[in-house]
Amino acid sequence: MENEQPKNLIALLVSSLNEEANDDQVLSGLTRAEIFDEVLMMIITGYETTSTALSWFIFFASKNPQIQQRMKEELREHHLLMIDNLKYVPPLTADNLTSLTYCECVTKEVLRLAPVFGLTSRIATYDTIVNDVKIHRGQTILIALHNINTDARFLGEDKNHHPLAMIPFGGGHRACIGQELAWLELKTIIVRMMQRDITFEDTPENVGGYNERITCFPKNVVVRVRFD
DSSP states (O other), X not given: OTXXXXXXXXXXXXXXXXXXXXXXXXXXXXXXXXXXHHHHHHHHHTTHHHHHHHHHHHHHHHHOHHHHHHHHHHHHHTTOSOBTTTTBOOOOOHHHHHHOHHHHHHHHHHHHHSOSSSEEEEEOSSOEEETTXXXXXXXXXXXXXXXXXXXXXXGTTTTTOOTTSSOTTOOGGGSOTTHHHHHHHHHHHHHHHHHTTEEXXXXXXXXXXXXXXXXXXXXXXXXXXEEO
């Protein structure tokens, strides 16, 4: 049927193919090269972003043992720590993951302090002025995520901040297509590690820094893993 909507993402991308597509007409579709870029980006972001964020969690956790302890206390309060002499790990469900408020705050803090991508970009659709800077239609605007995510009030009085004030996954129509899955993966793995009652310990070689390629990943992470 002509009016039948695509049933999945791949079908949606294929249906949008139009070699005559252009930026002046948003609904004109995508060229073959643009569709290829979208598919390639989905493959890359499906694994590298989460693993990079986990590396940052391990780095920050090793520098803040008190944070790890508080996460374990929250898990203990919810009866989610490993018990029976390391033989049983309580299952994680959507409900008990949602109930772990402090663990969620820690996960958000990792993304705030070390966004996986250093910047994102947008193309201005009309002339405007931002902080006395003239921006003209068609110009590409680079948004430095490291600069806009550094306000600690995000976890305090401004926890219900504007959705575009902190955008580790981007925002609007160009937001990361896999952000919900990535968030679930990241929080689940972090909680799983803390469930097993392990502690990441700092070392003299654990000096941080980062390399920036497709993602911004930690340069020097050298930690000890202690099983409590």
